[in-house]
Amino acid sequence: MPAFIAETRPRAHGAGLDLYEYDRVTGALGSLRDWPAAFGAVGRRYAAEAGIAAAQGRTVTAGGAYRSAARWFHAAGLMPHPDRAGAARLAAEADEAMRQSLALLEPxxxxxxxxxxxxxxxxxxxxxxxxxxxxxxxxxxxxxxxxxxxxxxxxxxxxxxxxxxxxxxxxxxxxxxxxxxxxxxxxxxxxxxxxxxxxxxxxxxxxxxxxxxxxxxxxxxxxxxxxxxxxxxxxxxxxxxxxxxxxxxxxxxxxxxxxxxxxxxxxxxxxxxxxxxxxxxxxxxxxxxxxxxxxxxxxxxxxxxxxxxxxxxxxxxxxxxxxxxxxxxxxxxxxxxx
CATH class of the missing domain: 3.40.50.1820 (Alpha/Beta hydrolase fold, catalytic domain)
Structure with a gap:
């Protein structure tokens, strides 16, 4: 597990994930099997924060949070996990989060x-x-x-x-x-x-x-x-x-x-x-x-x-x-x- 986390860290950086948050999330993993759920939970937290910001008219904040959600949903699917239906849901969530980000920031x-x-x-x-x-x-x-x-x-x-x-x-x-x-x-x-x-x-x-x-x-x-x-x-x-x-x-x-x-x-x-x-x-x-x-x-x-x-x-x-x-x-x- 430590080797995969270390190898993926530069990729997470390149994709725009906050590395301090990446370290906190991966440091709490009990197994790589937990990777999709842990990363997906971060994506959903960002999406929820984006929804609140959008409802309050804070468009820039909402758009940025939706984009962060898209990044985390994508990263959640990097493990070759046996739950392929779960992987498909994560991909759909990434796509939807990016749609909402673009709708706000780049209509x-x-x-x-x-x-x-x-x-x-x-x-x-x-x-x-x-x-x-x-x-x-x-x-x-x-x-x-x-x-x-x-x-x-x-x-x-x-x-x-x-x-x-x-x-x-x-x-x-x-x-x-x-x-x-x-x-x-x-x-x-x-x-x-x-x-x-x-x-x-x-x-x-x-x-x-x-x-x-x-x-x-x-x-x-x-x-x-x-x-x-x-x-x-x-x-x-x-x-x-x-x-x-x-x-x-x-x-x-x-x-x-x-x-x-x-x-x-x-x-x-x-x-x-x-x-x-x-x-x-x-x-x-x-x-x-x-x-x-x-x-x-x-x-x-x-x-x-x-x-x-x-x-x-x-x-x-x-x-x-x-x-x-x-x-x-x-x-x-x-x-x-x-």
């Missing part, structure tokens, strides 16, 4: 959904600019990467953060999709119904397993101008993967055999040379997961790839946010400039 935000995806479109102050899709990973969701979305919005870029097959609110009804470029294509199609976006300037950012998905989209989707893979895998070797990964994939894919078949398909070896658009590969030097070949190899074989390697960064670089996040947002803004 121009819009739900965008279609076959195999659901997400929120958030807009900067000025319309007519580019848009970036944010794609989560194996056990992640659209409620995790607030700091990245806010950094892009501050640079005049609209953001569509989505859950895809096997992710977030869709995890209970779908399995992970290795051909994720089809999901990205359908999301781009759906954006055509929303005014004030320059769909000639679109990009995708994927994090963890989402980094692999972003590379797939970069190879297959001609409408993209640029792509970023953060802590993404280049290849998976099932026999060497740690139990956390195999258990999580097993639950989300529908069993160990389906999970292994999914993992066996994740290999960018043949695809990397075909990725010709600008690609930024962001890696942490301390990101070492057995069974995972990191995407630094992708940076070597994709013709227009650049590598941003942060030596002290871990997986998802929650230990090094200032060393990659502003630079990545600037890189995207430059590639999507008129």
């Amino acid at each position: 121009e935000a819009a739900r965008v959904e279609g076959e195999g995806f659901a997400g929120w479109l958030r807009r900067p102050a000025e319309s007519g600019g580019p848009v970036v899709l944010i794609v989560p990973g194996m056990d992640s969701s659209k409620e995790e990467f607030h700091a990245l979305a806010d950094a892009l919005l501050a640079r005049g870029i609209a953001v569509l953060a989505i859950d895809g097959p096997g992710q977030g609110v869709l995890a209970a009804t779908s399995a992970p999709e290795p051909d994720y470029h089809r999901v990205v294509g359908r999301a781009l199609d759906a954006l055509a119904a929303h005014d004030g976006l320059d769909l000639g300037r679109t990009a995708v950012v994927g994090l963890s397993l989402g980094g692999y998905y972003a590379a797939m989209a970069a190879a297959h989707e001609p409408r993209l101008r640029a792509a970023v893979a953060v802590s993404g895998p280049y290849r998976l070797d099932w026999a060497d993967l740690v139990p956390f990964v195999t258990e999580t994939l097993g639950q989300r894919c529908g069993g160990p055999e389906a999970a292994r078949a999914f993992a066996d398909r994740l290999d960018l070896t043949g695809l990397a040379p075909t990725i010709t658009l600008p690609l930024l590969v962001v890696e942490g030097g301390e990101d070492r997961i057995p069974g995972v070949t990191n995407a630094t190899v992708l940076a070597e074989h994709a013709p227009n790839a650049e590598l941003l390697l942060v030596p002290h960064g871990n997986h998802l670089l929650g230990t090094a946010l200032p060393d990659w996040l502003p630079a990545t947002a600037d890189w995207l803004a430059a590639r999507l400039a008129r």
Whole structure:
């Protein structure tokens, strides 16, 4: 238990959880089986506080509390817990809390959904600019990467953060999709119904397993101008993967055999040379997961790839946010400039 808590702490920091509160909650756990209930209880407390603030007209406080609730509900689902119905409820609570936060703080935000995806479109102050899709990973969701979305919005870029097959609110009804470029294509199609976006300037950012998905989209989707893979895998070797990964994939894919078949398909070896658009590969030097070949190899074989390697960064670089996040947002803004 202490190892999982310590490994997840930088990720909680990157997702915007207060680390002192994280330490209090995890310090009181008797078992990792208690993780979803403990984190979910914090999310419900924030949601209740948000409801009270909203009723009193304290809109900013209410919106912030709803966003905190969304973060905690998301974090509650990080454990590969056997109660999958409970995990689905937590994902739905995260989605609803984010909806209420956006309704109060960003009423121009819009739900965008279609076959195999659901997400929120958030807009900067000025319309007519580019848009970036944010794609989560194996056990992640659209409620995790607030700091990245806010950094892009501050640079005049609209953001569509989505859950895809096997992710977030869709995890209970779908399995992970290795051909994720089809999901990205359908999301781009759906954006055509929303005014004030320059769909000639679109990009995708994927994090963890989402980094692999972003590379797939970069190879297959001609409408993209640029792509970023953060802590993404280049290849998976099932026999060497740690139990956390195999258990999580097993639950989300529908069993160990389906999970292994999914993992066996994740290999960018043949695809990397075909990725010709600008690609930024962001890696942490301390990101070492057995069974995972990191995407630094992708940076070597994709013709227009650049590598941003942060030596002290871990997986998802929650230990090094200032060393990659502003630079990545600037890189995207430059590639999507008129």
